[in-house]
Amino acid sequence: MNDEYEHPDDKLLYVTENILQYCDNSEEFMRLRDVYNSLYQQCQCKDICSPSTCECIQRSRGANYEAYQKDGETKYKLISRPEPESYPIVECNDSCDCAVGLSVCGNRIVHIGPIEGLDIRSCDKGYGLFATSPITAGTFVCEYAGEILTATEASKSHDVNKREGKPNYIMCLKEHYGSNTIVTIIDPSTIGNIGRYINHSCDPNCHIVPVRSGSCIPKLCIFACKDISPDEEITFQYGSDDETENESDRVKCLCGAQNCRGFLPYHNY
Structure with missing residues (x-):
């Protein structure tokens, strides 16, 4: 992975990809570790991956990205799918047999x-x-990379942040597959990448898309949902509100959008 960014705060640890939280020997952690270590998908393509041959793309029910030309270079962007259809995005990974690099495999965007x-x-x-x-x-x-937490550890970290007056960076993603819900919790508070600096907006120019690459646990990936101009701040919507009766749990939103809801989304873990 090519990631040469770094934190402006030397108290933080920069990581290029998610890492698993410390082992607390709980059953909840053991289940999370098993999912983290399980291989989600790999293909046996020997050359160029295509929807007709690549198992990763087939698992996605079609190509994930489309190529276009910009400034004489081949670029890739996410293919829009009709809503409310839900589908997984599965990228090729290091365990796949296809050639590495966008010059051959156009299903390795996040992986780069x-x-x-x-x-x-x-x-x-x-x-x-x-x-x-x-x-x-x-x-x-x-x-949006950081530590992968159990729900119990996320609640503890949230309470510590609140008690010490620190910002809460914990992201809770809920994916719904039929009657099942898959929850992924990422905390870049002290260990994370450049994604931790993206602020919330009620009218964002980016959104989070879960992408699986090697592991059953998805990567929380930021994709532009609008064209973004130079010097424009990159933003995404932190999520929908969970119910809370405690007004002190709410943080005032500073996005300045015309449709601003007044407070940042609140999550229960």
């Missing part, structure tokens, strides 16, 4: 790493992530 031209800057929210060059809608920006 974040795009170039991202800049961490001070702003009215503390820090924010900004584009230094145009970003086309559908482009993969970066992963």
Whole structure:
């Protein structure tokens, strides 16, 4: 993975991909570790992956990305699917037999790493992530990487952050497959990548898409949902609200959008 970014705060540990939380020997952790270590998918393609031959693409029910030309280079963007259809995005990974690199396999976008031209800057929210060059809608920006937590550990970390007056960076993704719900919790509070600096907006220019590459646990990937201009802040919507009766749990939203809801989304773990 090509990720040459770093934190502006030397107290934080930069990681390029998710890592599993410390082992607390609980049954909940053991189940999470088993899922983390389980191989989700791999293909046996010997050359160019295509929807007719690649098991990863077939698991996605069709190609995930489409190629286009920009400034004389081949770029890739996410293919839009009709809503409310739900489908997994499965990328080729290091266990696949296909050739590595976009010159051959166009199903390795997230696997390559974040795009170039991202800049961490001070702003009215503390820090924010900004584009230094145009970003086309559908482009993969970066992963929201950090520690993969159990629900119990996430609740503990949330309570510590609240008690110590620290920002809460914990992201809880819920995927619904029929009557089943798969929950992935990522915490980049002290261990994470450039994605931790992306602020919430009620009118965002990016959104989170779960992408599986090697592991059953998805990567929380940030894709542009609009064209983004140079010096524009990169934002995504942190999620929908879980119910809470405690007003003190709410954090005021500073996005400034016309449709601002007033508070950041609140999550129960």
